[in-house]
Amino acid sequence: MKTAEKLAAGWLLTMGFMFVMLSAAAVFNKTTTEKSITLPVAWDGSIEFSPATDTPVIDNTAVGGLIFGVPTLTLGTWLALGLYRQSRQEKKALNEQVSDRLQSIFYEMLQENHGRITVLGFAMQSQLPAAHARQYLDEKAKEFNANFKVNDEGAVSYHFDI
Numbered sequence: 001m002k003t004a005e006k007l008a009a010g011w012l013l014t015m016g017f018m019f020v021m022l023s024a025a026a027v028f029n030k031t032t033t034e035k036s037i038t039l040p041v042a043w044d045g046s047i048e049f050s051p052a053t054d055t056p057v058i059d060n061t062a063v064g065g066l067i068f069g070v071p072t073l074t075l076g077t078w079l080a081l082g083l084y085r086q087s088r089q090e091k092k093a094l095n096e097q098v099s100d101r102l103q104s105i106f107y108e109m110l111q112e113n114h115g116r117i118t119v120l121g122f123a124m125q126s127q128l129p130a131a132h133a134r135q136y137l138d139e140k141a142k143e144f145n146a147n148f149k150v151n152d153e154g155a156v157s158y159h160f161d162i
Contacts (some may be wrong), residue, residue: 006081012076016069025066032061102126102136115160 105126109117123133137158141148147159 002083005079009076009079009083012079014074014076015069016073016076019065019069019072021065023062024071026059026061026065030059102128106136106140110160110162115162116157117160118155118157120155 075108106117106122109122109125113121119130119134119137121129122137123130126133126136128136134156140146141158141160144160146161149157149159151157
């Protein structure tokens with residue numbers, strides 16, 4: 001469904017842009033045509049008027065381009081903005097779910113281990129890379145004023161007061 005909406009938004013934006021550019025080109029052609037019209041002078045010095053030019057066709061092209069272009073551009077923009085907002089809300093909901101899952105794993109491990117957590121243990125439970133697990137535990141340690149202990153191998157364990 002999202003793919004169809006993305007394609008529709010792209011198609012509408014493209015078509016609307018083309019119609020508006022067609023209208024702008026028609027207006028530009030009209031102004032350059034009007035500037036370049038010179039009045040022919042007959043051999044006797046009188047001015048000869050030529051038949052009417054195709055300005056109504058140019059006017060119709062300009063108006064038609066605006067009539068079709070502006071609503072099409074508006075609808076395409078509305079669809080694109082809707083898709084952007086929906087995507088942003090989905091990302092926010094997904095981040096909240098991940099945050100809630102990590103927090104529940106963190107609290108469960110605190111209870112099971114009586115306030116002691118290692119980076120490796122948390123990374124295994126949460127299935128996070130070691131760097132992300134360490135960053136998360138560092139943030140929680142600052143938040144809850146945890147103590148750090150380093151063993152002989154250099155592994156850091158976090159001790160939280162329960």
